[in-house]
Amino acid sequence: MPKTNPIKKLIKRSYQHFAARYGSHKRNDKTPRLLVLMYHRILPADAMQAKFEEPGMMVTPETFENNLILLSELFEFTTLSKWIERKNSGQTLPQKACVITFDDGWADNYEYAFPVLKKMNIPATIFAVAEMLNTHAQFWPERLARVVYWLAKHQPDALSDPSLAWIRTDQQGIRFSDSLPNNEELSVLIGQAKRFNDSEIHAYLDNIEQQFAIDACDLKPSLLSWTQLKEMHDSGLIDVGSHTCHHIRLNEKVSEDTIQYEITASKQILEKQLGGPINTFCFPNGDYSNYSLSVVKQNYAAAVTTQQGWNTDQQDNHLLQRIGVHEDAAKDPIAFQALISGWH
Ligand SMILES: [Zn+2]
Helix, strand or coil: CCCCCHHHHHHHHHHHHHHHHHCHHHCCCCCCEEEEEEECEECCCCCHHHHHCCHHHEECHHHHHHHHHHHHCCCEECCHHHHHHHHHCCCCCCCEEEEEEEEECEHHHHHHHHHHHHHHCCCEEEEECCCCCCCCCCCHHHHHHHHHHHHHHHCHHHHHCHHHHHHCCCCCCCCCCCCCCCHHHHHHHHHHHCCCCHHHHHHHHHHHHHHCCCCCCCCCCCECCHHHHHHHHHCCCEEEEECCCCCCCECCCCCHHHHHHHHHHHHHHHHHHHCCCCCEEECHHHCECHHHHHHHHHHCCEEEEEEECCEECCCCCCCEEEEECCHHHHCCHHHHHHHHCCCC
16 A cells, blocks of 8 residues: 655645535525535445445445434435426525435445435435346446456456456556455446446456356345335435436437437336336436437436536536545545535
C-alpha cells in the first residue's frame, strides 16, 4: 500500500470540514433545490457479495442509517415522482428536498435498506431493471468480477491466457498485487471493459465461463423478486422507476429499435407487475444519446443521470443530476457532508 502524504491528508481533511460546515446542504437559498442521492447496494461489510463489488457500489446498513439521521436534520425527504408532480403542477417546492435513489433493484435493498426506511418513515425511489428482476441474471460488472476472482482462486495461470486479454486496454495478461484481486483492482478492469458494448461483454464472458468450466449457477439471486418489489411499492414508501429492461447503456452504439424497446417495454412490464404508473427513469451508467433522451422524454415525467451535482427548479426534468454515495465517503459524518456539499 502506498503511504498517504500526511500534508495532503491534512489539507483534504480541512477542506472536508469547511465543505461540511458551509456547503450547499447548509445554505437556505430562495430558489428551491433538490439533492438526489444515488445508492446501489446496502451490504454488511462481511457479506460474501461485498467481495465481488466495486467499492463505489455499496454502503453498510449502519452507514445508511447514519446518513439518513444526518440528512433528516437538513432536508425534506420526498420521492422523485412526488417532486416532479409538484413542480409540473406549479405547487410550491420544498426549499431543500432530498430524494434517496437506489439503482438496479438489488435484493439487499429489501433485506437491509427497506427495514431502515420503514423504521424512520423515509421514502425512497428504486430504479429497477425490468427483465432481470426475479431471475438469476447478473450484471456484467458483477459477472466479470466473479469470473476473475474464480480464476485467481482456482486457476491463477489462466489469468495470462490470451482469451482474457480483451479485458485490459493494454491487451496484457491480468496481474494483481496479491494472489486474489482487491475491489479497486476489479474496479479498474470493469472500467477498461466499458469500451465494449454490453452484449459484446456478455458474449466474451459466456466464452470464458465455458472455456474454464466456471459454474455461475450456484448463486442465489442478487436482484429483487417481484414479491419483494411489490411489497415495498405497496407500502407507499417506495416509489419505483425504470432502469431499462436489461441494463443497456443507451448511447450512440445501440440501435434505435433496442433503445425504443428498453425504454418503453420496461415501463409496461413494471406497470403490469406493480399495478400502478411508472413515471421516472434512470439512464444505466448515466449514458444517453439525443435519440434515447427524446424517447425517455416521450414516455416519462422525469429522469436521472450520473452527472454529479445538485438541481435547481430550472434543471431539465430529464437530466437530473445526482451525487453517488459509497462507503468510503459516507461512513464518516464530515466526509459525508463534504460529499453532499456539492463542492466536488
Ligand atoms: Zn445501474
